Amino acid sequence: MTARVAPCCGDFQAEGETHTLEPITRPSGTGRRTAAAALLVGLVALLLAPLTVLAPPAQAATLCIAQPGSTGCINGTVGNRTNPVEGADVTLLDENQVEIETQTTEADGKFAFQLDQAGTYYILVDPDSLPDGLEIRPPAKAFQGPDGSIKVDVKLGQSQAPALNVRDVDYDAGGAGFGEQLIQSIAQGLRLGLLLALASIGLSLIYGTTGLSNFAHAEQVTLGGMVGYGLCNVLGMNLWLGIVLTTLICGATGFFQDAVLWRPLRRRGLGLTQMMIVTIGLSLAAQYAFQFFVGASQKKVVVQNFDVVTIGPISLTGMSYVAMAISLVVIGVVGFVLLRTRVGQATRAVSDNPALAAASGIDVDRIVRGVWTIAAALAGLGGILYALVVSNGIRWDTGMQILLLLFAAVTLGGLGTAFGAFVGAIIIGLVVELAGPLGAPGDLKYAVALAILILLLLVRPQGLLGRAVRVG
Amino acid sequence: MDQIFFILQSVVGEAIAPATAGVAIAVIGLNIHFGYTGLLNIGQAGFMLLGAYGMAISITKGLPMVIAVLIGLLLALIFATILGAPTLKLRGDYLAIVTISAAEIIRYVGRLASLEGFTGGAQGIPGSQYSGPFRNLSFFGSGSWTLSPFNYETLGGSTAVRLLGLLVTIALITVTVLFVRRTKLAGVATRSPMADGLVITGLVVLSLLAVLFTFPQTLTRTGVDGWWVRGVAWTVVLICSLLVLLLVRSPWGRLLRGVREDEEAMRSLGKNVFAVKMQALIIGGMFGALGGMVYVLASTVQADALARQITFFAYTALLLGGAATIFGPVLGTVIFFGARILVREASRIYVPDSIIADNKTDVFSLMVVGVALMLLVVYRPQGILGDKRELRFHV
Numbered sequence: 001m002t003a004r005v006a007p008c009c010g011d012f013q014a015e016g017e018t019h020t021l022e023p024i025t026r027p028s029g030t031g032r033r034t035a036a037a038a039l040l041v042g043l044v045a046l047l048l049a050p051l052t053v054l055a056p057p058a059q060a061a062t063l064c065i066a067q068p069g070s071t072g073c074i075n076g077t078v079g080n081r082t083n084p085v086e087g088a089d090v091t092l093l094d095e096n097q098v099e100i101e102t103q104t105t106e107a108d109g110k111f112a113f114q115l116d117q118a119g120t121y122y123i124l125v126d127p128d129s130l131p132d133g134l135e136i137r138p139p140a141k142a143f144q145g146p147d148g149s150i151k152v153d154v155k156l157g158q159s160q161a162p163a164l165n166v167r168d169v170d171y172d173a174g175g176a177g178f179g180e181q182l183i184q185s186i187a188q189g190l191r192l193g194l195l196l197a198l199a200s201i202g203l204s205l206i207y208g209t210t211g212l213s214n215f216a217h218a219e220q221v222t223l224g225g226m227v228g229y230g231l232c233n234v235l236g237m238n239l240w241l242g243i244v245l246t247t248l249i250c251g252a253t254g255f256f257q258d259a260v261l262w263r264p265l266r267r268r269g270l271g272l273t274q275m276m277i278v279t280i281g282l283s284l285a286a287q288y289a290f291q292f293f294v295g296a297s298q299k300k301v302v303v304q305n306f307d308v309v310t311i312g313p314i315s316l317t318g319m320s321y322v323a324m325a326i327s328l329v330v331i332g333v334v335g336f337v338l339l340r341t342r343v344g345q346a347t348r349a350v351s352d353n354p355a356l357a358a359a360s361g362i363d364v365d366r367i368v369r370g371v372w373t374i375a376a377a378l379a380g381l382g383g384i385l386y387a388l389v390v391s392n393g394i395r396w397d398t399g400m401q402i403l404l405l406l407f408a409a410v411t412l413g414g415l416g417t418a419f420g421a422f423v424g425a426i427i428i429g430l431v432v433e434l435a436g437p438l439g440a441p442g443d444l445k446y447a448v449a450l451a452i453l454i455l456l457l458l459v460r461p462q463g464l465l466g467r468a469v470r471v472g
Numbered sequence: 473m474d475q476i477f478f479i480l481q482s483v484v485g486e487a488i489a490p491a492t493a494g495v496a497i498a499v500i501g502l503n504i505h506f507g508y509t510g511l512l513n514i515g516q517a518g519f520m521l522l523g524a525y526g527m528a529i530s531i532t533k534g535l536p537m538v539i540a541v542l543i544g545l546l547l548a549l550i551f552a553t554i555l556g557a558p559t560l561k562l563r564g565d566y567l568a569i570v571t572i573s574a575a576e577i578i579r580y581v582g583r584l585a586s587l588e589g590f591t592g593g594a595q596g597i598p599g600s601q602y603s604g605p606f607r608n609l610s611f612f613g614s615g616s617w618t619l620s621p622f623n624y625e626t627l628g629g630s631t632a633v634r635l636l637g638l639l640v641t642i643a644l645i646t647v648t649v650l651f652v653r654r655t656k657l658a659g660v661a662t663r664s665p666m667a668d669g670l671v672i673t674g675l676v677v678l679s680l681l682a683v684l685f686t687f688p689q690t691l692t693r694t695g696v697d698g699w700w701v702r703g704v705a706w707t708v709v710l711i712c713s714l715l716v717l718l719l720v721r722s723p724w725g726r727l728l729r730g731v732r733e734d735e736e737a738m739r740s741l742g743k744n745v746f747a748v749k750m751q752a753l754i755i756g757g758m759f760g761a762l763g764g765m766v767y768v769l770a771s772t773v774q775a776d777a778l779a780r781q782i783t784f785f786a787y788t789a790l791l792l793g794g795a796a797t798i799f800g801p802v803l804g805t806v807i808f809f810g811a812r813i814l815v816r817e818a819s820r821i822y823v824p825d826s827i828i829a830d831n832k833t834d835v836f837s838l839m840v841v842g843v844a845l846m847l848l849v850v851y852r853p854q855g856i857l858g859d860k861r862e863l864r865f866h867v
Contacts (some may be wrong), residue, residue: 213565265850273512273564277787277849280514284784285842292835400780404576407569415565447580450573457566458558 064112068157074113077105078125078136078164084109085134085166089126093149095119104129118156122149125164137165178437180313185433187314192390193429194327196402197422198382200409201334202375204421207410208351209371210262211272215279218399218406219286220376224250224383225394226290229299239302243326243384250380251373258372263365283400290396298393301384316389323385330381331422334374338418347371405432405446408453414466423464473631477687479817480638484687487810490697493705494520494767495809499786499793499801500712501759506787507795508720509752510732512568515555516760517782518575521775522547523761524768525582529590531602537609540602541765548761551578552754560749572780582775596774599696603769610700612693619699620681623688637686644682648675652799652857697770705766709802712759717798719755728752729796781838788845794858803856812837 064073074092079085090111091102100121103111115121122145125136138144143162145151150162203217227249232242261282265275306317338344349357350367358364386402387394409428413420428449435445456463486492498520505511526544531537555574559567582591591597624634655668692698719725727748730738735745764778771777785808793804816837819828828836854860 213568268850270850273510274849274853276512276565276568277791278846280784280787281842281845281849283842284781284845285839288835288839288842292832292839404573408573411566411569441584441586444580444584447577450577453573454555454558454570457562457570461558461562461566 063110064114064159066157066159070116070156072115072118072154072156073159074115074121074123074152074154074162075159076111076123076162076164078109078111078130079166085130087129089129090164091124091126093122093124093145095121097122097146097149115154116156118154121152121154122146123152123162123164124149130166134166137163139163181437182434183313184315185437186430187316189430189433190426191316191320191324191429192433193426194324194331195382195386195390196405196409196429197331197425198327198385199379199402200406200413200421200425201331201418202371202378203406204410204413204415204418205347205351205371206375207415208417209347209354209368210266212262212275212279213407215276215403216283216286217279217375217379218403219283219290220250220254220379220399221383221386221402221406222290222394222396222399223253223286224380225301225387225398226294226299226383227380228301228384228387229294229394232301233299233303242301243381246384247377247381250383251377253380254372254374254376255369257376258369262372263369266368283403287396287400294396296396298391298395300393301387306389320389323389326381326385330378334378335419335422343367343370401446405449408449411453412456412463414463417463417465420463420465473635475821477631477634479814479821481687482817483810483813484683485689486813487806488689488702488706489809490701490705490770491767492805492809493702493709494763494765494769495782495786495789496709496763496802496805497712497766498760498763498782499789499805500709500716501756501763502786502790503795503797503801504716504719504728504752504756504759506790507797507800508725508728508732509749509756510564511560511749511753511756512564513571513753513756514568514780514783514787515571515573515575516757516786517778517780518571518578519548519551519757519760520764520767520782521575521578521582521773521778522551523764524773524778525591525597526761527765528597528602528768528773531605532597537605541762544761544765545758548757549754552757553750556750556753560746560753572783575780575783579775579779591775592773594775596772596777598772599768599770602773603696606704606769607694607696607700610694612698612700612703614693616690616692617699618688618690620684620688623685625688634686637682641679641682641686644675644679648672648679649803649856651675701770705769708762708766712762713798713802720798724748724751784845785841788841788848790855791845791848791853792855794855796859796862797855797857800855800857807856808841812841815840 064071064075066073076090077084078088078090084105084107086105086107086109088105088109089102090105092100092113094100101113103113105111113121124145124147127135127148130136136148136150138148139150139162143151150164152160152162154160199217199221202220203214206212206214206217224246227246228242231237231245232239237245261278262275265278270278306319308315309318309321336344338347346357346362346367347370349360349362350364354364357367383394383399387398391398405428406425409424410421411424412427413422413424431449431452432445435448440448498516501519502513502516505513505516523544526547527540530540530543535543551574555567555570559570581587582596583594584591585593587593624630624637627633652672655672691702694700720728727738727743730741730743731745731748731752738745738748767778786805789804789808790801791804792808793802794800816833819836820830820833848855854862
């Protein structure tokens, strides 16, 4: 049984039958005992101190197991289980700050104190014994003892695990550590944003030309990763060839989807609301089809890991830079086509007013077919790159997890505007990655992006680049 | 034959489960949103989760049951107001995107490790911590009981009797559905609604008895997952249905349909469309919260159990039963959950393992749900009980 020190949550955490301390301050009546009792405890501690010093040091780090009614334990790790700190001097103090015992951690960073008196004790780590530039993360107020020590309430028969996480000294001083962390997060945010942009531009184009919010678009992203997994991992194809082929295959699925499903539905005159529910059905069916045919576990597109390349304060895998470059180039090409070619002009015309576009001789159905193809291809490319550099593999619900980010990006930029989707995706990517260093708990980083979306709708419902249209 | 009866037995068990009742109530709320007002709320699971958390946390903190339920409803009211304020003046898509996002936010927050003291984190709140006060209200006594006491086994338990019961059940249900559709489509002018109501009630009760005669269910009277939970859950479903019946027949109900059919027309008549939509969103959301509370009564409050899928199930159930009808939501939900089990068990027993492995039958049934939803919307948007003319709206 080892005491686990979680890097994020709470200051005291324990496993098994050990007892987790309540993060509340004890009533002062309990803390302030009679002087006599305190003196007694002090005396006992003083008497015990020499005995424990005599104990062989090798025994110091062996785990203490609490016996009900006779002994209580304090077990812990300096640092955390994956990054323990060696050679830290951990001192146990009694209620009156009198030293009882000191242990020096070994390579596993562990220390263990056995006590046969219940009561309040303090744990102090000698700052000089820590490696340069590290300090103990201060505990929550309720557990703060004098001089940077940590308060532990020991009960007989229970084992306590105080958290002694370390962090950079200048962690929150706005110094290099925090700054570097910010820059690293910005780089990751740009990476996520560019990949989201690949998928959300297609989503936005579909919305612009057909008015449809496609809830199954995220499954196109998953499909990209899945096809990549099939080609590169299962069939052993060259990665670059695999990426190109994946994009083509996904584009073909978009083409056939429109031919088999969406165009007939448009012909039938099915309402947009009903179409949206069809996309929800498609999304459900596709998700579970992935799970059915590929399985529920994470699949890696390529077996080997990519080397990390460090540029200044930024360290990302080499593939990340390539993926970002690919996204930028592809997005640039799409932008050029939209702005400078006849097809692009026709697409924008259909986006603006399909009826007018049809009247001026544009084949709306062909444009929409093209948009579906391009959208699916971009989503597929985004999917395989996302699986390669962000999520380290693809799972049946990978797309579902980013669907809301896609919608947030598209809405943020303005529904139906391709460039708005790009700007929105970059912002959403940055928000998601920066949420952590700026203080949001890890699980909430997606929620922050969604909260920003809701707030934006309050002040600027048409999105950043959208045009205000009066509705009602 | 025994296998078929075994499958149908578990189908009936699932159809009357408290979770089914909970979703049915949420679907009734969704019907107010989508069916009557045309609001595309894709976050009904969020309302359910809020209601469930509101009730469960209040009870674990020592509040009485009634207050806990009210707190759950109040949370849904606040949530609906927050979601509606920015979006109800915009086009329908915005409400869709915001509701689905907000429901996800609630789920993420519920899973937060730092809120473990309240929500139990990713593990959730086990039912034992909050269902005690509810079970203490029970007057069902203890021990187990079979519904119905008069079943095929009292008549000897032979397969022939059971088969006859099955045929009678199918006939009764068909007659009921046909009758409801006829009265609905014929309109109020031709018949007396009172007599219709009586006939429908009689037919429904007869069908239920036939079902329980053929597939009797044996459960504890007051246990964690017994008759008391089911009795209360389905009573709440009935009350909610009657409430909706009264609501949509009122002038306010006509306002809802007016907003659905033509907002501009309503506006030109001097109606406050925004206010009407907001009221609909709030009331439907509170039904959702109530559904969430019923949903968790026999299980745990766990954030991931009330994720997006439940909303999608709710839409499928609503469209299956018939949007903008009174009993469509309940019928749709019962059939939906029953059918899912039917597909799952049938594919487990009759499809060889080489095609669908046993551990994949659940996934397969969910795949079928997705395809069914698509086909329903395209080929039969009015569902079983609905009227096609009522569903031409564009959000």
